[in-house]
Amino acid sequence: xxxxxxxxxxxxxxxxxxxxxxxxxxxxxxxxxxxxxxxxxxxxxxxxxxxxxxxxxxxxxxxxxxxxxxxxxxxxxxxxxxxxxxxxxxxxxxxxxxxxxxxxxxxxxxxxxxxxxxxxxxxxxxxxxxxxxxxxxxxxxxxxxxxxxxxxxxxxxxxxxxxxxxxxxxxxxxxxxxxxxxxxxxxxxxxxxxxxxxxxxxxxxxxxxxxxxxxxxxxxxxxxxxxxxxxxxxxxxxxxxxxxxxxxxxxxxxxxxxxxxxxxxxxxxxxxxxxxxxxxxxxxxxxxxxxxxxxxxxxxxxxxxxxxxxxxxxxxxxxxxxxxxxxxxxxxxxxxxxxxxxxxxxxxxxxxxxxxxxxxxxxxxxxxxxxxxxxxxxxxxxxxxxxxxxxxxxxx
Amino acid sequence: xxxxxxxxxxxxxxxxxxxxxxxxxxxxxxxxxxxxxxxxxxxxxxxxxxxxxxxxxxxxxxxxxxxxxxxxxxxxxxxxxxxxxxxxxxxxxxxxxxxxxxxxxxxxxxxxxxxxxxxxxxxxxxxxxxxxxxxxxxxxxxxxxxxxxxxxxxxx
Numbered sequence: 061x062x063x064x065x066x067x068x069x070x071x072x073x074x075x076x077x078x079x080x081x082x083x084x085x086x087x088x089x090x091x092x093x094x095x096x097x098x099x100x101x102x103x104x105x106x107x108x109x110x111x112x113x114x115x116x117x118x119x120x121x122x123x124x125x126x127x128x129x130x131x132x133x134x135x136x137x138x139x140x141x142x143x144x145x146x147x148x149x150x151x152x153x154x155x156x157x158x159x160x161x162x163x164x165x166x167x168x169x170x171x172x173x174x175x176x177x178x179x180x181x182x183x184x185x186x187x188x189x190x191x192x193x194x195x196x197x198x199x200x201x202x203x204x205x206x207x208x209x210x211x212x213x214x215x216x217x218x219x220x221x222x223x224x225x226x227x228x229x230x231x232x233x234x235x236x237x238x239x240x241x242x243x244x245x246x247x248x249x250x251x252x253x254x255x256x257x258x259x260x261x262x263x264x265x266x267x268x269x270x271x272x273x274x275x276x277x278x279x280x281x282x283x284x285x286x287x288x289x290x291x292x293x294x295x296x297x298x299x300x301x302x303x304x305x306x307x308x309x310x311x312x313x314x315x316x317x318x319x320x321x322x323x324x325x326x327x328x329x330x331x332x333x334x335x336x337x338x339x340x341x342x343x344x345x346x347x348x349x350x351x352x353x354x355x356x357x358x359x360x361x362x363x364x365x366x367x368x369x370x371x372x373x374x375x376x377x378x379x380x381x382x383x384x385x386x387x388x389x390x391x392x393x394x395x396x397x398x399x400x401x402x403x404x405x406x407x408x409x410x411x412x413x414x415x416x417x418x419x420x421x422x423x424x425x426x427x428x429x430x431x432x433x434x435x436x437x438x439x440x441x442x443x444x445x446x447x448x449x450x451x452x453x454x455x456x
Numbered sequence: 457x458x459x460x461x462x463x464x465x466x467x468x469x470x471x472x473x474x475x476x477x478x479x480x481x482x483x484x485x486x487x488x489x490x491x492x493x494x495x496x497x498x499x500x501x502x503x504x505x506x507x508x509x510x511x512x513x514x515x516x517x518x519x520x521x522x523x524x525x526x527x528x529x530x531x532x533x534x535x536x537x538x539x540x541x542x543x544x545x546x547x548x549x550x551x552x553x554x555x556x557x558x559x560x561x562x563x564x565x566x567x568x569x570x571x572x573x574x575x576x577x578x579x580x581x582x583x584x585x586x587x588x589x590x591x592x593x594x595x596x597x598x599x600x601x602x603x604x605x606x607x608x609x610x611x612x
Contacts, residue, residue: 071575146477147484150494167470178462201469203462210459217463404574 067404080411081135093233094266095121123429247322260304265384268377346383350376511544530609561599
């Protein structure tokens with residue numbers, strides 16, 4: 061492919077180095093943080109109407125968390141060197157902190173999922189036989205206490221963990237935003253608002269993803285979609301998409317009003333170079349339309365049948381998942397197609413199908429968590445808890 | 457505490473995981489890391505003792521004297537042989553030819569220096585390569601530039 065450029069470029073600005081996998085990285089970690097914060101609304105803030113997705117969102121969060129490092133591994137290559145980030149991290153590099161933030165968050169998430177499913181684990185240990193029974197007994201760590209007191213302890217620890225998890229999720233994703241926000245040479249990235257914008261859009265994508273997983277999962281398991289839960293999800297989604305889009309626009313309005321040097325390049329970047337992915341997808345298709353659809357669900361709830369509510373939420377969520385992806389794309393790729401001269405553009409980038417940072421691998425990274433959730437569901441239920449009943453009498 | 461036995465076990469498990477990590481890190485931590493800066497100092501000696509991969513024009517001239525002389529006379533005098541050919545060690549090892557030397561004849565390679573770019577000095581020969589090829593009535597194929605230009609001495 062020939063390189064065709066436009067305007068004045070520094071000779072070292074000719075290549076896009078942060079490609080599709082660096083777009084995927086904030087996208088996937090955003091889904092992790094968003095799903096976790098949604099789960100916390102139930103576990104910490106006791107939004108009981110969200111009970112049906114309390115477990116699903118935690119397990120989804122874990123699935124995407126496990127997929128997240130693949131994006132960086134594919135981008136950097138040499139996966140055998142990946143663990144060095146834990147051995148010899150450079151304390152002056154923000155990027156080197158990823159390993160530790162990731163590990164701490166993984167431990168917290170696994171601990172929380174274990175606590176949420178503990179009673180089920182014990183129930184399943186008591187009901188199964190042979191190897192399966194041993195598997196569940198090991199998962200229960202050999203303690204089969206499902207008394208009222210033990211569950212009370214579980215609940216207390218769960219609240220503490222989830223409460224720790226909120227700053228944890230904010231840190232995990234705020235940190236990803238910080239990586240971009242701290243690049244002072246790039247006016248399209250360098251803003252203290254970046255971590256907050258990333259975090260809000262992360263919550264949007266997390267909730268949207270759970271809406272879709274919940275609706276699809278419920279269909280597969282032959283249950284009914286809980287109307288109160290869907291209504292609540294729509295309300296939270298609406299709130300966060302409004303905050304998210306407002307912040308995104310606020311950032312651009314500030315740049316436009318200040319009209320400093322960098323606006324000379326950011327304006328054509330947004331209205332010419334990124335016209336389709338920014339104005340078309342991020343603002344109109346992905347934000348304006350879902351805000352209207354969710355507005356209908358939230359404001360006209362009593363006129364809606366369950367089916368219409370579910371369909372509106374489903375469609376809006378799909379569009380929002382595209383919106384957040386477009387937002388990541390516009391930040392990561394948009395920030396690299398103009399030269400540091402602020403006077404020229406290089407030709408835009410489109411990923412190949414089978415590249416190391418190509419479309420097929422990106423799709424596989426997004427499919428992995430779905431497979432993970434399906435497999436997890438075979439071991440422990442991600443939907444309604446089994447009837448705990450007289451759990452004490454079932455002690456294995 | 458009677459009913460918190462499972463929590464204690466889980467926390468113990470976490471502590472064990474952290475201890476294992478600290479131990480693993482202790483054994484895997486490169487001994488010479490950080491001696492003279494944020495890198496493994498032993499790697500300096502390792503690289504110094506590694507077999508050379510690249511060579512300079514002198515190495516090539518040992519067998520290809522005429523080509524080296526043509527290159528030195530022309531505008532590409534400052535371009536290393538290995539820019540268009542592969543690293544020397546793919547072709548010669550221990551002073552013996554081991555494989556034919558590959559040549560990159562692609563238009564992309566020429567474009568690295570000669571694609572029209574406002575950022576380049578005015579006097580530097582630069583064209584919009586596909587347009588230039590079409591203007592001269594050439595088909596855009598691998599090696600199209602060499603049909604008219606001698607890569608060893610472009611002014612010939």
